[in-house]
Amino acid sequence: MRRLVLGLLVIGWSVAVPAAAEALEGRLVDGRTGRPIANAEVTIAGLTGAVKTDADGRFSWKPDPTPPFLIIVIMSDGRVAKPIAVERLDPAAVLTVTVEAAVNEQVTVASGVAPSIDAAPGAAMTLLTARDLVQRGPANLMQAVENVPGVSQVSEGHAAVPAVRGLARGRTLILIDGSRVSSERRVGPSATFMDPSIVESVDVARGPGSVAYGSDAFGGVISVRTKRPAYTGTHATLSATAGVGIPDHRAEFSVTRGFGSGGVIVSGHVRDVEDYRGPDETVLNSGSADRGVLARAERRLGPGLVTVSWQSDFGRDIERPRDNSGAIRFYSPYEDSHRFNAMYERTSVAGLSAVRLSGFLGSTDQRSDQDRVPTPTRARDIVRADISARDFQVRATGEKTVGGARLEFGADINGRAGLEAHDVIIQYDLSGDIVSSTDNLSIDSARRTDAGFFLQADAPVAKRLTAAGGVRVDRVTNVNDGGYFGDRSVSHGAAAGFAAITAGPFARLTLTAQVARGFRDPTLSDRFYRGPTGRGFITGNPDLKPETSLQVDLGARYATGRIRLAGYFYHYRIANLIERYQTETDFFFFRNRGRTRIRGVEFEAQADLGRGYALEAAAQISRGLALDDGADLDDMSPDSISFVLRKSIGTKFSAFGRLAVLGDDTRPGPSEIAAPGHTNVDFGASWFASSRIEVRGAVKNLLNQEYYASPDPRFVLAPGVNGFLTLHLKF
Numbered sequence: 001m002r003r004l005v006l007g008l009l010v011i012g013w014s015v016a017v018p019a020a021a022e023a024l025e026g027r028l029v030d031g032r033t034g035r036p037i038a039n040a041e042v043t044i045a046g047l048t049g050a051v052k053t054d055a056d057g058r059f060s061w062k063p064d065p066t067p068p069f070l071i072i073v074i075m076s077d078g079r080v081a082k083p084i085a086v087e088r089l090d091p092a093a094v095l096t097v098t099v100e101a102a103v104n105e106q107v108t109v110a111s112g113v114a115p116s117i118d119a120a121p122g123a124a125m126t127l128l129t130a131r132d133l134v135q136r137g138p139a140n141l142m143q144a145v146e147n148v149p150g151v152s153q154v155s156e157g158h159a160a161v162p163a164v165r166g167l168a169r170g171r172t173l174i175l176i177d178g179s180r181v182s183s184e185r186r187v188g189p190s191a192t193f194m195d196p197s198i199v200e201s202v203d204v205a206r207g208p209g210s211v212a213y214g215s216d217a218f219g220g221v222i223s224v225r226t227k228r229p230a231y232t233g234t235h236a237t238l239s240a241t242a243g244v245g246i247p248d249h250r251a252e253f254s255v256t257r258g259f260g261s262g263g264v265i266v267s268g269h270v271r272d273v274e275d276y277r278g279p280d281e282t283v284l285n286s287g288s289a290d291r292g293v294l295a296r297a298e299r300r301l302g303p304g305l306v307t308v309s310w311q312s313d314f315g316r317d318i319e320r321p322r323d324n325s326g327a328i329r330f331y332s333p334y335e336d337s338h339r340f341n342a343m344y345e346r347t348s349v350a351g352l353s354a355v356r357l358s359g360f361l362g363s364t365d366q367r368s369d370q371d372r373v374p375t376p377t378r379a380r381d382i383v384r385a386d387i388s389a390r391d392f393q394v395r396a397t398g399e400k401t402v403g404g405a406r407l408e409f410g411a412d413i414n415g416r417a418g419l420e421a422h423d424v425i426i427q428y429d430l431s432g433d434i435v436s437s438t439d440n441l442s443i444d445s446a447r448r449t450d451a452g453f454f455l456q457a458d459a460p461v462a463k464r465l466t467a468a469g470g471v472r473v474d475r476v477t478n479v480n481d482g483g484y485f486g487d488r489s490v491s492h493g494a495a496a497g498f499a500a501i502t503a504g505p506f507a508r509l510t511l512t513a514q515v516a517r518g519f520r521d522p523t524l525s526d527r528f529y530r531g532p533t534g535r536g537f538i539t540g541n542p543d544l545k546p547e548t549s550l551q552v553d554l555g556a557r558y559a560t561g562r563i564r565l566a567g568y569f570y571h572y573r574i575a576n577l578i579e580r581y582q583t584e585t586d587f588f589f590f591r592n593r594g595r596t597r598i599r600g601v602e603f604e605a606q607a608d609l610g611r612g613y614a615l616e617a618a619a620q621i622s623r624g625l626a627l628d629d630g631a632d633l634d635d636m637s638p639d640s641i642s643f644v645l646r647k648s649i650g651t652k653f654s655a656f657g658r659l660a661v662l663g664d665d666t667r668p669g670p671s672e673i674a675a676p677g678h679t680n681v682d683f684g685a686s687w688f689a690s691s692r693i694e695v696r697g698a699v700k701n702l703l704n705q706e707y708y709a710s711p712d713p714r715f716v717l718a719p720g721v722n723g724f725l726t727l728h729l730k731f
Contacts, residue, residue, distance in 0.1 A: 022062075022063055022064045022091075022404065023060050023061060023062040023063065023064055023401070024060065024061040024062075024064040024065060024089065024095060025058070025059075025060055025094045025095065026042070026058070026059050026060075026061070026071075026094060026095040026096070026097055027053075027056070027057045027058045027059070027094055027095070027096050027097065028040055028042070028053050028057040028059070028073060028097050028099055029057060029096060029097070029098055029099070030098075030099060031098045031099055031100050035057075036053070036055070036056045036057025036058075037053060037057045037073075037075070037099060038053055038054065038055045038056070038057055038076070038231070039052060039053065039076040039231055040052065040053045040057075040073055040074060040075050040076055041073070041074040041115055042059050042061070042071060042072075042073055042074075042097075043071075043072050043074070043113045043115040044061065044065055044069050044070065044071055044072070044113075045069065045070040045071075045072060045083070045110070045111070045112035045113055045557070045559050045564065046069070046070075046112045046113075046502075046510055046557055046559070047065060047069075047113075048114070048117070048118060048119045048120075048121070048123075048125075049115065049118070049399075050074070050115030050116070051347075051354075052305070052345075058094075060347075062353055062399075062401040062406060063401055063404050063405070063406055063460075064089065066460075066464060066505065067086050067087055067088050067089055067505075068085060068086060068087050068088075068505060068508055069085075069086055069505070069559075070083045070084065070085055070086070070112070070559050070560075070561070070564070071083065071084045071086060071097055072084075072110050072113050072127070073097070073099055074115065074127075074129075074201065075099075076228060076230070076231065077228070077230065078129065078130040078200035078201060078227065078228065079129070079130070079131065080110060080127070080129045080131070080201075081099045081100060082099075082100050082561075082608075083110070083559075083561055083564070084097055084098075084099075084561070085559075085560060085561035109126065109127070109128055109129070109132060109147070109606055109616050109644075110126070110127040110129075110564075110606070111124075111125070111126050111127075111557075111564050111566050111604050111605075111606060112125055112126075112557055112559065112564065112566060113125055113126075113127045113203075114126065114127055114203035114204060114205045114221075114223065115127070115203060116175070116178065116201075116203045116223040116225055117175075117203050117205045117209070117212075117221050117223045118209075118212035118213070118397070118408065118456075119205040119207070119209065119212075119221070120207060120208060120209065120211065120212075120456070120468070120470065120498050120500060120514060120516065121458065121466075121468045121500040121502050121512050121514060122207055122208075122498070122500050122512050122513070122514025122516070122553035122554075122555055123205040123206060123207035123208070123209070123220070123553070124149075124150065124205070124206040124207060124553075124555060124566065124568045124602060124604075125203070125204070125205050125206075126148050126203070126204045126206075126604065127201060127202075127203055127204075128144065128145065128147075128148070128201060128202040128203075128204070129201050130199060130200050130201060130227075133196050133199055133202070134197075134686075134696065134726075134728075135654070135656060135684055135686055135696060135698070136656075136658075136682070136684060136698060137196075137241070137684070137696075137697075137698050137724050137726065138196050139158065139196075139246070139248065139273070140158060140160060140191070140192065140194070140196070141162060141174070141191045141194055141196070141202075141222070141224065142160040142161060142162045143160075143196075144196050144199070144202055145162050145202060145204055145222060146660075147616070147618060147642055147644060147658070147660075148204050148206075148604075148618065149206075149602040149603065149604050149618040149619060149620040149640075150164055150165050150206045150220075150568075150600065150602045150620050150622070150637075151163070151164055151204065151206070151222075151637075152166065152168075152635065152636075152637030153637075153710065154168045154169075154635055154710070155320075155534070155710055156320070156321060156709035156710040156712070156715075156716065156718075157286055157288070157318075157319065157320055157321050157709065158192055158273070158288040158318050158319070159192050159318060159320060159332075159534060160710075162174075162222060163219065163635055163637075164204070164206050164219040164220030164221075164222070165206060165207075165219055165220065165570060165572075165598065165600060165622060166219075166598055166600075166622055166624050166633065166635045166636040166637060167218065167219025167220070167598070167635070168219075168634070168635040169578070169580070169635070170215075170216050170520060170522075170523050170526070171216065171217075171218060171219040171520055171547075172216070172217075172219040172220050172221070172222065173209060173213055173216045173217040173219075173220070173221045173222070174191055174221075174222050174223075174224070175221065175222070175223040175224065176191065176194065176224045176226065176311075176339065176341075177224070177225060177226055177309060177341045177343075178223070178341070178343065178358050178360075178395070179339065179341055179358070179360035179362070179393050180216075180360070180391070180393055180414055182362075182364075182389075182391045182416055191224070192290075192315060192318060192335065193290065193292065193313035193314075193315055193335060193337040194224065194292075194313070195250075195252070195269045195271065195290070195292055195313075197239065197250075197252040197267075197269050198226050198227055198252075198267050198269065198292070198294050198311075199224055199225070199226060199227070200225045200226060200227045200228060201224075201225050202222065202223070202224050202225070203221075203222075203223040203225070204220065204221070204222050204223075205220055205221045205223075206219075206220040206568070206602070207220055207514075207516075207551070207553050207568075207570065208220075208496075208498060208514075208516040208518045208549070208551045208553070209221045209518075210472065210496035210516070210517070210518030210519055210520075210549075211454050211456055211470035211471065211472045211496050211497060211498055211516075212410075212454060212456065212470070212472075213412075214412070214414075214450055214452045214454075214472065214474050214494075214496070214519075215450055215474070215476065215494070215519060215520050215521040215546075216520060217518070218496075218516075218518030218519070218520060218549045218551065226294055226296065226309065226311070227254065227256075227265055227267060227294070227296070228263075228265070228296070228298065229256045229257070229258065229262070229263030229264050229265035229296060229297065229298055230256045230257070230258045230263050230265075231258040231259075231260065231261070231262065231263045231298075232258040232260075232263075233257075233258055234255075234256070234257045234258075235255075235256050235257075235730070235731070236253070236254065236255045236256075236730070236731040237252075237253065237254045237728065237729065237730050237731070238251075238252070238253050238728075238729045238731070239251065239252045239253075239726055239727065239728045239729070240726065240727050241724050241725070241726040241727075242724065242725055243273075243722065243723065243724040243725075244722060244723055244724075245276060245277050245700075245701075245719055245720060245721050245722025245723060246273060246276040246277075246719050246722040246724075247273065247274035247275075247276070248271070248272075248273045248724060249271070249272045249273075250269060250270060250271040250272070251269065251270050252267065252268070252269040252270075253267060253268055253269075254266065254267035254268075255267075261299055261300040261301075262297065262298045262299030262300060263297070263298055264295070264296065264297045264298075265294075265295070265296050265297075266293070266294070266295045266296075267293070267294045268291075268292060268293040268294070269290075269291070269292050270291050271288075271289060271290050271291075272287075272289045273287050273288050273289065274287045275287050275319075276719045276722065277719065277720055277722070278706070278716070278717040278718070278719060278720050279704050279705065279706040279717060279720035279721075280706070280717075280720070283321050283716050283717060283719075284321065284325040284326060285319040285320065285321050285322070285325035285329050285330065285331060286319055286321040286716070287317065287319050288315065288316075288317060288318045288319060289315070289316040289317055289318075290313060290314060290315040290316065290318075291313070291314045291316075292311070292312065292313035292314065293311070293312055293313075294309065294310070294311045295309065295310050295311075296308070296309040296310075297309070303346055303347050303348060303349075304344060304345060304346035304349075305343075305344070305345045305346070306342075306343070306344050307341070307342070307343045307344075307345075308340075308341065308342045308343075309339075309340070309341045309342075310338075310339070310340050310341075311337075311338070311339045311341075312336075312337070312338045312339075313336070313337045314334070314335075314336050315332065315334065315335035315336070315337075315366075316333070316334055317331055317332070317333060318331060318332040318335055319331040319332075320332075320534040321709070321716040322714040322716065323714045323715060323716055324714060325716075326373065327372065327373055328370055328371065328372050328373065329369070329370070329371040329373065330368075330369070330370055330371075330534050330535075331368075331369055331371070332366055332367060332368050332369070332534075333367050333369060334365070334366065334367055335364070335365075335366040335367075336364065336365045336366070337362065337363070337364050338362060338363050339360065339361075339362040340360065340361045340362065341358070341359070341360050342358065342359045342360075343356065343357065343358040343359075344356070344357045344358075345357075351400065352398045352399060352400045353399045353400055353401055354398070354399040355396070355397070355398045355399075356395075356396070356397045356398075357395075357396050358393070358394070358395045358396075359393065359394050359395075360391070360392060360393040360394075361390070361391070361392055362390065362391040362392070363388070363389070363390045363391070364387075364388065364389055364391070365387075365388045366386075366387050366388075367384060367385065367386050367387075368384065368385040368387075368532060368533065368534060369382055369383070369384050369385075370382065370383040370384075370532050374428070374430070374432070376430075379427065379428045379429050379430050380428040380432065381425065381426060381427050381428060382424075382425070382426040383423075383424075383425055383532045383537075384422075384423070384424040384425070384426065384532065385421065385422070385423060385424075385442070385531045385532045385533070386420075386421065386422040386424065387419070387420070387421045387422075388418070388419075388420050389416050389417070389418055389419040389420070390416070390417050390418045391414075391415070391416050391417075392413075392414065392415060392416075392417065393412065393413070393414040393415075394412065394413050394414075395410065395411070395412035395413075395414075396410050396411055396412070397409070397410030398410060403459070404459055404460050405457055405458065405459030406457065406458055406459070407455065407456075407457045408455070408456050408457070409453075409454065409455040409456075410453075410454060410455075411451075411452065411453045411454075412451075412452055413449065413450070413451045413452075414449075414450050415447065415448045415449040415450055416446075416447065416448050416524060417447040417448075418445060418447065419443055419445065419446040419447065419448075419524050419525075420443060420444065420445060420446075421441075421442040421443040421483070421525070421529055421531060422439055422440070422441060422442060422531075423439075423440040423441075423442045423484075423530065423531035423532065424437065424438065424439050424440070425437070425438045425440070426438075440484070440531070441482065441483050441484070442483055442484050442528075442529055442530050442531045443480065443482075443483040443484075443524070443525075443528050443529060444481050444482030444483045445480075445481045445482065446478070446479065446480045446481065446483075446524045446528055447478075447479050447524075448476070448477065448478045448479075448521075448523075448524050449476070449477045450474055450475075450476045450477075450521065451474065451475050451476075452472055452473065452474035452475075453472065453473055453474075454470065454471065454472035454473075454496075455470060455471055455472075456468065456469065456470030456471075456498075457469060457470070458500075458502075464503060464504055464505065464506065465501070465502070465503050466501070466502045466503075467499075467500070467501050467502075468498075468499070468500040468501075468502070469497070469498060469499045469500070470497060470498050471495070471496070471497045472495065472496040472497065473493065473494070473495055474493065474494040474495070474496075474519075475491070475492075475493055475494075476491065476492060476493075476494060476521045476546075477489075477490075477491040478490040478491070478521075478522075478524060478527060480524070480527070480528040480542070483528065484528075484530040485527075485528050485530070485540070485542050488527070488528065488542050490527070490542070492521075492546065494519040494521065494546060495517070495519070496516070496517055496518050496519055497516065497517050498514055498515065498516035498517070499514070499515055499516075500512060500513065500514035500515075501513050501514075508558055508559055508560055509556065509557070509558050510556070510557045510558075510559075511554075511555070511556050512553075512554070512555040512556075512557075513552075513553075513554050514551075514552070514553045514554075514555075515550070515551070515552050515553075516549075516550075516551045516552075516553070517548065517549065517550055517551070518548070518549040518551060519546055519547065519548050519549070520546060520547040520549075520578075521546045522544045522546065522578055522590075525540060526540055526541070526544055526578060526590055527540050527541060527542045527544055528540050528542060533588075535586065535588065535712070535714075536582075536585070536586025536587055536588060537586060537587050537588070538580070538587075538588040538589070538590075539588070539589050539590075540590060541589065541590040541591065544578055544590060544591075544592060545576045545592050546576065547574055547575065547576050547577055547578055547592075548574070548575050548576065549572055549573065549574045549575075550572070550573045551570065551571075551572045551573075552570065552571045552572070553568065553569070553570050554568065554569045554570075555567070555568045555569075556568075561608075562607060562608040563605070563606070563607045563608070564605065564606045564607075565603075565604075565605045566603070566604050566605070567601070567602070567603050568601065568602045568603075569599075569600070569601050570598070570599065570600055570601075570602075571597070571598075571599050572597065572598040572599070573595065573596070573597055574595070574596045574597075574598070575594075575595055576592040576593070576594075577592065577593040577594075577595075577596045577626075577633075578590060578591075578592060578593075579591055579592070579593045579633075579634070579670065580634070580671055581670045581671060582670075582671050585713065586714075588671065593626050593628070594626070594627065594628035595626075595627040595628060596624065596625065596626050596627060596633060597624070597625050597627055598622065598623070598624045598625075598633070598636075599622070599623050600620060600621055600622030600623065601620065601621050602618075602619070602620045603617070603618065603619045603620070604616075604617065604618045604619075605617045605618075612647050612648040612649060613645065613646070613647055614645075614646040614647075615643065615644070615645055615646075616643070616644040616645075616646075617641075617642070617643050617644075618640075618641070618642050619640065619641040619642070620637070620639070620640055621639045622636050622637055622639075623636065623667070624636040624667075624669075631669075631670065632667040632668060632669055633669045634668075634669030634670065634671055634672055635669065636665075636667065636669070638662050638663045638664065638665040638675070638677060639662070639663035640660065640661065640662045640663065641660075641661050642658065642659065642660035642661070643658070643659045643660075644656055644657070644658045645657050651688065652687060652688045653685070653686070653687050653688070654685065654686050655683070655684065655685040655686070656682075656683070656684050656685075657681070657682070657683050658680070658681070658682040658683075659679070659680070659681055660679070660680040660682075661677070661678075661679050661680075662677050662678055662679075662680075662707075663677045664676055664677040665677070665711055668711055671712075671713075672711040672712065672713075673711055673712070673713050673715070674711070675707070675708045675711040675715070676707065676708070677707075678705045678706070678707035679703060679705055680700070680701055680703075680705060681701070681702040681703050682698060682699065682700045682701070682702065683698065683699050683702060684696065684697060684698030684699070685697065685698075691730070692729060692730045692731070693727075693728070693729060693730075694727075694728040694729075694730075695725070695726070695727055695728070696725075696726050696728065697723060697724055697725040697726060698723055698724060699721065699722070699723040700719070700721075700722050700723060701718070701719060701720055701721055701722060702721060704720045704721045705720075706720075
């Protein structure tokens with residue numbers, strides 16, 4: 001720990017010393033008009049981060065990348081331009097990047113970039129655009145990222161949670177507009193409140209993220225960016241959707257107005273989803289409803305950008321389908337979330353090339369019920385969990401170039417305060433009247449604070465050879481007052497780091513090798529909660545130790561203007577893995593496992609086939625093993641391969657087809673069951689009837705395949721054939 005702190009101080013002192021560095025100076029122009037493109041994000045495939053263009057379309061990237069490379073441009077309205085290949089650079093000239101007039105409808109997935117994530121070089125990065133989301137019509141965040149290799153689903157229904165490389169339950173970090181999503185759900189961070197209609201893009205980084213983000217990130221990071229306002233004019237949209245198979249009725253609106261140096265946007269949605277139909281019959285207790293509103297404002301102040309936003313979402317009757325839903329109904333009568341974000345970004349300040357300051361305040365309030373259906377001989381009873389908490393985060397980062405090296409350093413404080421949890425038992429008599437109500441205080445008040453400091457750097461060490469490294473130190477404090485486990489306090493230091501080497505590009509091929517150390521501190525509920533959950537009844541463990549990881553990542557990327565290929569291998573060792581296990585059906589506990597190993601390979605590809613066709617492919621294999629007894633681990637996704645073929649016909653019509661094949665899951669973890677494989681076929685299309693009217697729709701599980709919604713002992717079948725039709729209007 002002392003060596004890490006000393007290293008930070010030494011490098012921190014060095015970044016205060018001014019030094020010159022070469023930079024790529026560029027300018028974006030519209031291919032139709034020749035006008036500059038302002039407020040766009042520029043990112044380079046295989047490199048982390050992004051820079052924004054100014055009013056004249058100019059941008060600067062430090063240090064200058066080695067050609068050949070691909071530039072990915074994200075327009076101010078969230079659309080992604082066709083990748084631009086740069087074969088060579090003229091050091092004496094500004095690089096003019098011409099963006100094709102029609103923003104390619106097929107560029108919906110971009111591998112090698114995740115502009116909103118401070119990713120390590122060995123991470124596998126993928127960008128999903130708004131166009132991809134609206135075409136596929138995902139119901140939640142999990143469905144939004146289902147085509148990304150290495151991402152798997154935990155739980156079922158509307159409460160499904162994404163996990164990266166089998167690292168669920170607080171090991172995959174979810175960000176919304178740069179701020180952490182916290183939840184005391186035992187399956188991990190939840191974004192059930194987030195409607196995909198408000199999303200501009202989703203960035204996914206698969207691989208260790210502990211240096212930049214601390215605890216909860218050594219599986220990977222999923223970063224959601226909500227819609228940005230327009231800087232000119234007044235615009236409005238209105239959408240209405242109806243579904244079959246999954247009876248989904250929803251409406252969304254947005255209004256945005258620009259005022260020269262900034263803009264505001266207000267959007268909202270309403271959704272009601274009834275019980276869906278499986279391949280043969282309706283699945284009980286599988287519906288949900290929610291309402292939400294998002295308000296966001298941006299304004300440029302000289303070279304800086306100020307952004308503030310407020311997001312409120314109100315979930316109602318979020319149901320959890322189980323095989324015993326006819327006897328016990330598991331659901332959340334309400335789940336309310338409020339999030340306030342503020343951010344300031346600026347380039348060229350106090351000797352730094354960029355700084356970013358952000359803050360977040362949030363609150364959650366949720367209720368979970370296990371409602372037993374009465375019988376002639378047994379009265380109704382409700383086992384209830386009431387949970388509320390406040391979340392916070394403050395983060396500051398800076399970038400500086402020293403010679404040919406790029407340094408990024410920062411600090412963040414994040415945590416949860418005022419966590420209160422009640423385990424309530426309500427008894428009825430046979431006539432339906434309440435006869436008793438017992439409130440067992442699970443957590444009276446608990447808080448967690450994680451304060452961390454980090455630094456990471458990359459620099460060329462030889463021609464076409466770049467070294468990178470990073471280090472982070474944290475102090476994590478957990479305090480529990482009262483409740484079932486009484487007064488408890490746990491505090492400890494944690495350290496993370498990585499070292500990587502990148503070779504290339506050689507004939508458009510780039511290779512990366514990385515070794516990293518990460519950590520994950522148990523959540524407050526892992527330690528101190530005792531009460532009902534959506535899966536049964538769970539008891540925390542105050543004596544849990546933090547997890548630590550040793551992670552090796554190897555990656556290979558090949559990119560041209562028309563083809564992008566990437567392959568990854570990972571080998572992770574995790575000590576003190578926190579495992580949820582059950583002693584009898586529906587009764588769960590936590591323990592530290594000794595040593596575990598997770599291995600896997602991933603492949604992804606995108607290709608522009610010409611004549612309006614584009615192809616995306618993804619495949620993955622993963623294995624998780626407890627080394628002390630050879631048992632398999634929970635949450636490992638089955639082997640899978642998928643293809644998405646897209647077709648554009650002019651500017652009016654586009655369509656896609658998706659084929660996904662998932663193998664048998666024959667290695668269930670300690671709280672899972674074996675699950676058969678299945679094949680999914682989806683189809684969707686979009687038609688622009690005019691510049692103001694778009695009609696889009698999709699059909700999913702076209703083969704009406706029968707498969708488990710999750711490998712849980714109380715599994716239900718996933719939806720059978722289902723589809724939706726959306727009418728989208730612009731004003």
